[in-house]
Amino acid sequence: MTTALPGAVALREQAARLDADDPLAPVRERFLLPPDVVYLDGNSLGPLPAAVPAALDDVVRRQWGTALIGSWNTAGWWQAPLRVGDAIGTLIGAAPGQTVAGDSTSVQVFTALDAAAALRPDRPLLVTDPGHFPTDRYLADAVARRRGLQVRHVPPPDLPHFLADEGRQVAVVSYSPVDFRTGELYDMTALTRAAHEAGALALWDLCHAAGALPLEVDALGVDLAVGCGYKFLSGGPGAPAFLYVAQRHHAALETPLPGWTGHADPFALARDYTPAPGIARARIGTPPILSLLALEAALTAFDGVDLHQVRAKSLSLTGFLLRCADELLAPLGFTSVTPSDPGRRGSQVTLRHPHAHGLAVALAGRGVVADMRAPDLLRFGVNALFTSHGDLLTAATRLRDLIVEGAYDPAPPSVGPVT
Amino acid sequence: MTTALPGAVALREQAARLDADDPLAPVRERFLLPPDVVYLDGNSLGPLPAAVPAALDDVVRRQWGTALIGSWNTAGWWQAPLRVGDAIGTLIGAAPGQTVAGDSTSVQVFTALDAAAALRPDRPLLVTDPGHFPTDRYLADAVARRRGLQVRHVPPPDLPHFLADEGRQVAVVSYSPVDFRTGELYDMTALTRAAHEAGALALWDLCHAAGALPLEVDALGVDLAVGCGYKFLSGGPGAPAFLYVAQRHHAALETPLPGWTGHADPFALARDYTPAPGIARARIGTPPILSLLALEAALTAFDGVDLHQVRAKSLSLTGFLLRCADELLAPLGFTSVTPSDPGRRGSQVTLRHPHAHGLAVALAGRGVVADMRAPDLLRFGVNALFTSHGDLLTAATRLRDLIVEGAYDPAPPSVGPVT
Structure with a gap:
């Protein structure tokens, strides 16, 4: 009725x-949307972009099946985390060379929080949103325990006031511009500025923003950002996440997970870890190429x-x-x-x-x-x-x-x- | 000529x-091997199993494209890390419920080393092979720095003697049963026993062993193991890795990366992290489903x-x-x-x-x-x-x-x- x-x-x-x-x-x-379905859950899992099936079939049958190990070079697998990172960079206002794709959002959140804390030693506080997505909260707690820091939960509207009072104690503020439950959009510009006025770093989780609205991480002076590949970027279930670190932090950047692919000379298989220059040092292990190249194909939905x-x-x-x-x-x-x-x-x-x-x-x-x-x-x-x-x-x-x-x-x- | x-x-x-x-x-x-190629690099990247293309096409077009978000339940995506983990478990001698698939080998090595160290507090040494694969060495150094421990490099043949002398100081020994350069096979049984006689934990990196020879992690009393999905398991480029933790350690297991999917009640989106019972607590973030289900299909090459x-x-x-x-x-x-x-x-x-x-x-x-x-x-x-x-x-x-x-x-x- x-x-x-x-x-x-x-x-x-x-x-x-x-x-x-x-x-x-x-x-x-x-997008290959099923007929007769109104799909309003693309902020949880983006639908299948039309470019993906053929691209992935080529990755599987030709690149993997026929060219085999050689595809690490000839098909550009090795560079994929940086290439896909740069493609995502164009959607978040990041110039090339500052964004890497790979691993899950949770791993990237851990990496970003820990690296940010290391860039602001002697500051004992991590500040985050009490309403932040759970994994961000859990990993903030984990990084704080690991580093002997304390977590303060401050709602976004109260953050400027909090920072004016206690900002000199704050290593990093970790927020999302969009509340994942209510859809409320916070003022990235003002909150980033408030963090910087306190000498703290601004880390943004862009899971619910990347691909949905214009972002200007470079122009805003954002220090670090993470985000996922499977919501508005429609990169597929569990698509690799991304990590952005502003170029000015690269030389001092120390990541908690120094895997071999972030080494300056990974194929020398050197005894000790020497980080690669630039954002490449944030690479960890061998990336999941099938998922990563599906994401790359998905991003072409944004072309033009x-x-x-x-x-x-x-x-x-x-x-x-x-x-x-x-x-x-x-x-x-x-x-x-x-x-x-x-x-x-x-x-x-x-x-x-x-x-x-x-x-x-x-x-x-x-x-x-x-x-x-x-x-x-x-x-x-x-x-x-x-x-x-x-x-x-x-x-x-x-x-x-x-x-x-x-x-x-x-x-x-x-x-x-x-x- | x-x-x-x-x-x-x-x-x-x-x-x-x-x-x-x-x-x-x-x-x-x-396996879909290209004609006229003799492929002897399957220990670096396994070739394409014949079951993979159709399985992945189904994942992409039907599960993702048509069933969309519902596939987390209906296609079993949510359980995939545990299901694929158990499938790998059958190849390494692990009873069900002790192995989880996901993330890169590097992330799993970090998780295993850090969790092992946490299980043996007050023991200041991590012991590993000077000839171990670089990422294992880099991450041992990182975990040691993080926890204020020291790394000792001891060649496998010298390990029993070292443990007899200094074993009471050792939290965990981290070795591979197969040297990735020479192909030498070490005695997992003897080295695991030597670790246990010293009260240390035995962590094995099975990258060059899983799928290549019979392994008996349960029977040997191995404490933790990691391995990769893309060598002898032929799961595809950068296929997810796996982590095994013996059941007896689950209750005390604390992982360094408490991501939301390892929560006891992940969809309650609770404020604080409560680890899931069993190996599920070693889950981190949302897994790369395309790569993970390609690995699952690849494992059917071992059927029977x-x-x-x-x-x-x-x-x-x-x-x-x-x-x-x-x-x-x-x-x-x-x-x-x-x-x-x-x-x-x-x-x-x-x-x-x-x-x-x-x-x-x-x-x-x-x-x-x-x-x-x-x-x-x-x-x-x-x-x-x-x-x-x-x-x-x-x-x-x-x-x-x-x-x-x-x-x-x-x-x-x-x-x-x-x-």
């Missing part, structure tokens, strides 16, 4: 208008795409979804926890509902894939490369229908990764 | 006889294969190659550095020649892929799953031809990863 609301017609017309004027609409064809245009469309999309939520869902018990101010919004909309888990499951059953974060948040990721306003209206309408029909399980979530 | 030596005919007949009697000969069809049979064939192969070297190459200036005693031989043969680099390059040009280790070692890896005695005679014959013809560049190696 679908109830026709008066506002729904106006929303449908608005969606059609906005989609007709969308300069990024043709980019959707760069202006991230300012992505941002403009993303704000149009999230703004439209908030309007849909306001008109169709608020009367049914949903509240938005995502800021309505566009300047404070990342590229997702999160709605609160006590039956978020059951609704996410039921919604997936009707072809709309979102996700939930315990206990009561329904999360809609918006990737402007392939999402339309019409998709969002479909999502909101089907969610409304579920409520009206009572067609979902109101039981609390069982244990399990995702809906 | 090929010179016919009297011995070559006898070698040809012997090879044909041995290959005709080889019960593993049909297993060669489980008895590693004792693999070992018997491997010894036949390396013994035959040593005979070829003795008869065809020793007169031309080659000396073997691999033990002739089968009990002291891994699954490779290494020959010394001052022009090893130029010869490896020229040999590849004639369809025989081996590799070299600076400055003068030519390394022939022998994977009994796909190598024949005829292959080895071809390699030795073509190498002899190169010398006779002077058809190689005698210049020292330029910098570069591999031949």
Whole structure:
């Protein structure tokens, strides 16, 4: 049963208008989206870019299968972590030679936090967001224990004030520009400046920002950044993460995991570790080439795409979804926890509902894939490369229908990764 | 020009006889080897198993492309590190629930060394092989610095004596059963026992052993082990590594990288880290699924294969190659550095020649892929799953031809990863 609301017609017309004027609409064809699915979980796992299957088949059958070990040279496998790093660099505002791809986000967070602490010895505090993604928190605790430091949890809005008071004790501040639950966007410029005024380093986790909005790590003077390859970069499940370290820190950079591929002369197999010049010293072990080159192929979905245009469309999309939520869902018990101010919004909309888990499951059953974060948040990721306003209206309408029909399980979530 | 030596005919007949009697000969069809290539570098990068392309295509197109985020549950992605770990466990003599796959060998070496040191607090020494693979040495140094410990370099034959003298100071001994340059096989049983008699932990790097010979980590009481997925396991370039920790250590196991996937309740996104029970606590971040599931498919090449049979064939192969070297190459200036005693031989043969680099390059040009280790070692890896005695005679014959013809560049190696 679908109830026709008066506002729904106006929303449908608005969606059609906005989609007709969308300069990024043709980019959707760069993704192999299943028909009849509205995919709003690209902030958890980006969908399959059309360039990936053929590229990976070539890596497997020709590069690995036929050229074998020689592909470390002839197919450029050896340079891949730096080459893919530079490709990601163009999306985060990093000049070449400062970004390396490889390992998981968790390993990169550990590396970045530990290396940052080493660059600011004699400062006893690591400061991070109490609402930071868990792995960032766990690894901040681990690095602090390892180095005899202390962790302070300071919400982003309070950070400038905290730094004004205690900043001289702070080695590094570790934050995300986008809250992974609410989608709130924090002020990277102001927080980076506040860190620097205190003499601390600014480390940003860009997992929910890279590929979703323009970033300017060089221009902002960011010291270190990490991010993942499988959310807005759509590099595939568990795609390698990346680490950015500003060039000015390279000479003094000491990483906690001096693996052989970061050696200045790795094939000399020298007895002692001598770090490579530049960001190459942040390489660790042999990278997972299949996953890494799938990520490289995925990044071609950004070819010729202006991230300012992505941002403009993303704000149009999230703004439209908030309007849909306001008109169709608020009367049914949903509240938005995502800021309505566009300047404070990342590229997702999160709605609160006590039956978020059951609704996410039921919604997936009707072809709309979102996700939930315990206990009561329904999360809609918006990737402007392939999402339309019409998709969002479909999502909101089907969610409304579920409520009206009572067609979902109101039981609390069982244990399990995702809906 | 090929010179016919009297011995070559006898070698040809012997090879044909041995290959005709080889019960593993049909297993060669489980690999997609390029025609006209003799591939003797499977100890550096295993060739493409026939099961991989279709399996990976399914992972990419169906699991990722169509089922999207749901595949973390429905396709078993979430459990893959433990499932693939258990599959590797069957090849190293580990009962289920003690092995996890993921991350690079370097990250796993760091994890294992640091966790081992934590299990033996108040013991100030890490002991390792001066000839150990560089990344093991670099990471031993890094862990020692981190924990205020000291590293002692003791060659494997001297280890029992050293431990008898200073063993009470030793937290962990970190060795490989197979020397990556010479192919010498050390006595895991005796060295593990010597470590235990001193109250130290035994950590084995199985990179050059897993899949090449029967291993019995449980039966030997090995404490921790690591290994890589891309050598004898043929899991693909940079395939994820593995970590084994004996069950008796799980409850006390503290890993240096407490990433979110090792949490007892990862999707609760709890504020503090509580390690999962069992080996799952050694998980770190989101694993590179494409590389990991390629490795899983690759491991099916071992289905129904008895590693004792693999070992018997491997010894036949390396013994035959040593005979070829003795008869065809020793007169031309080659000396073997691999033990002739089968009990002291891994699954490779290494020959010394001052022009090893130029010869490896020229040999590849004639369809025989081996590799070299600076400055003068030519390394022939022998994977009994796909190598024949005829292959080895071809390699030795073509190498002899190169010398006779002077058809190689005698210049020292330029910098570069591999031949």
